Amino acid sequence: MRFDLCIGMKIPKNTGDFSVVSEFVGAQLGNQLRMKRLERIAERLEAQPSKSLPQALGTVADREATYRFLNNDSISFEAILAPHFEATAKRAESHSEVLCIHDTTEFEFDTPAPRKGLGRLRGKKSPQGFFAHTSLLVAFAESREPLGLLAVQPWTRTEQVRQMRRQAGLTEMDFWSQGVALCEARCQASLIHIMDRKGDSYEQYVQLQAEQRRFVIRACHNRLLADGKKLFDTLSEAPLSVSRCVPLSRRVASQFLKQKQIYPERHSRLAELKIRATTVSTARSGWLRASFPSTLTLNVVYVVEENPPQGEPPVCWYLVTKEPIETPDDVLKIVDIYRTRWLVEELFKALKTGCQYERLQLESYDALLRALAIYFPVAWQLLRLRYLAGAAPMIPATAVLTRMQIQILRAISGLAFPKSPTVRDAMLAIAARGGHIKNNGDPGWLVLARGLHDLLLIEVGWSAAMEAKGDQ
Numbered sequence: 001m002r003f004d005l006c007i008g009m010k011i012p013k014n015t016g017d018f019s020v021v022s023e024f025v026g027a028q029l030g031n032q033l034r035m036k037r038l039e040r041i042a043e044r045l046e047a048q049p050s051k052s053l054p055q056a057l058g059t060v061a062d063r064e065a066t067y068r069f070l071n072n073d074s075i076s077f078e079a080i081l082a083p084h085f086e087a088t089a090k091r092a093e094s095h096s097e098v099l100c101i102h103d104t105t106e107f108e109f110d111t112p113a114p115r116k117g118l119g120r121l122r123g124k125k126s127p128q129g130f131f132a133h134t135s136l137l138v139a140f141a142e143s144r145e146p147l148g149l150l151a152v153q154p155w156t157r158t159e160q161v162r163q164m165r166r167q168a169g170l171t172e173m174d175f176w177s178q179g180v181a182l183c184e185a186r187c188q189a190s191l192i193h194i195m196d197r198k199g200d201s202y203e204q205y206v207q208l209q210a211e212q213r214r215f216v217i218r219a220c221h222n223r224l225l226a227d228g229k230k231l232f233d234t235l236s237e238a239p240l241s242v243s244r245c246v247p248l249s250r251r252v253a254s255q256f257l258k259q260k261q262i263y264p265e266r267h268s269r270l271a272e273l274k275i276r277a278t279t280v281s282t283a284r285s286g287w288l289r290a291s292f293p294s295t296l297t298l299n300v301v302y303v304v305e306e307n308p309p310q311g312e313p314p315v316c317w318y319l320v321t322k323e324p325i326e327t328p329d330d331v332l333k334i335v336d337i338y339r340t341r342w343l344v345e346e347l348f349k350a351l352k353t354g355c356q357y358e359r360l361q362l363e364s365y366d367a368l369l370r371a372l373a374i375y376f377p378v379a380w381q382l383l384r385l386r387y388l389a390g391a392a393p394m395i396p397a398t399a400v401l402t403r404m405q406i407q408i409l410r411a412i413s414g415l416a417f418p419k420s421p422t423v424r425d426a427m428l429a430i431a432a433r434g435g436h437i438k439n440n441g442d443p444g445w446l447v448l449a450r451g452l453h454d455l456l457l458i459e460v461g462w463s464a465a466m467e468a469k470g471d472q
Helices: 020-024 032-047 053-057 060-070 077-092 159-167 174-186 202-210 231-236 257-262 328-339 342-354 365-391 403-412 423-433 445-471
Strands: 098-109 128-139 146-155 191-195 214-218 240-248 269-283 295-304 316-321
Touching: 020 032, 020 077, 020 365, 032 060, 032 365, 060 365, 077 128, 077 146, 077 174, 077 365, 098 174, 098 342, 098 365, 128 174, 128 342, 128 365, 146 174, 146 365, 174 191, 174 202, 191 328, 202 214, 202 295, 214 328, 231 269, 231 295, 231 316, 240 328, 269 328, 295 328, 316 328, 342 365, 342 445, 365 423, 365 445, 403 423, 403 445, 423 445
Parallel strands: 098 191, 191 214
Antiparallel strands: 098 128, 128 146, 214 316, 240 269, 269 295, 295 316
16 A cells, blocks of 8 residues: 555544444435344444454344345435435535545456346456446545545446447446546535546546546547647657656556556555656547547646666556646646545455455345445445554544544553554554554554454443443
């Protein structure tokens, strides 16, 4: 992970009494019993995020009630997540600038028997699963704190779904523009939309500009410009704006060939980046309708590592935006905006590794979606804890934990636990409960999830003991 993005972080405003359960309060599920069941499931999963559903849910009655909830067709994915979207938007409104990071991930369920509603991820012989286009909000100027999700759009590649989308004239590229529209409709904050190379689309740039949206998108296509030159050639000739040394985290190569080519394996290192910026006029692609403008004026920032270590792939980004590029600080701000994009990838790791979501044995796409709606806020809380512990290690632990949880950590921790612990002190104490050894560096998602499970289980017993003492 990269933790050097935040300098002078302010203490998050929602401190001291946070619980994932509060992210579901107000869900419109049809009746109060379903609402109570949702809160109970969320409470159990928050306490044991890395456990399987049967292990996390406790009693046989709880397990049966949860499976009935997840298989109830009258409960929608959107209804479960709606309160979290509202809470995220409310958190965002207290920040002057908010990054809206869009990305698509796939969830793979490699089991022998087919599951109802799931499609193949890549081809006929690929595992079954589904996709989710996700929009994560991050506070920019003040803290870089992950604020929560504002939109999630799931879909499958079954033949039935393909036919429906073809009839509607839609493609998977439309999820990117729909994500922007959903987030703008749900939030009043000033959003800057961030996308990787999958979001590089002339049609999208036209729409973003027409709606006066702010954006930073990594270019994939070497577009033809209005003057007949190519985009990448023009950028390599642009004047140098600024240089910067940036720490790069280690990256493990994907098992899939296409992803391995796009994101090759690399070791961690300090990279010296040369950054150039210019304004270009791009030409409309020949296959686009004449209703699109023939040219489009955009600012582009070119980031390149000119002298990478031998055998290491160089950093090379082409960032398309309408943000100003007049000064070196303007250009560096655009680079920092895009560098924050890795947080959405960490969210997916928290969900898949920390919460073990892809190990669920639910037998249908709809049931998996309802479970996903509950797991997403849990994964966000794991991300928030781990990020703040690295990016702002000296802020008080009350930024992410309740005072009772801090009291418990002080009592059970085998480590030297200070009187006024920081968020990093708290994270290391929690991770130690999950088996993490401090000298091994920052904890991984699985040990952090195990430690949080341990803390929250102890909190239940601690609360019960305090209540019993008060009754005496």
